[in-house]
Amino acid sequence: MSNVARLHHVLLISQDINKALTGLDSAIxxxxxxxxxxxxxxGFVVSLLHGYAQQQTSIMVER
Structure with missing residues (x-):
């Protein structure tokens, strides 16, 4: 997915987090x-990813 631009947070992130993010991106x-x-x-791939995104959003909102 080298053609995808990654948005960076305003604050610096640690190298550990950056490494984890890169690994996650690669695995996906x-x-x-x-x-x-x-x-x-x-369409099934998209719906599956969307479902996981919905689930994680719900978890973040509940906290």
């Missing part, structure tokens, strides 16, 4: 590529 990209190669419809 690899999983999406593997799913597409296996023939999973793109």
């Amino acid at each position: 990209a690899k999983a999406i590529d593997a799913a597409k190669a296996a023939g999973l419809p793109q």
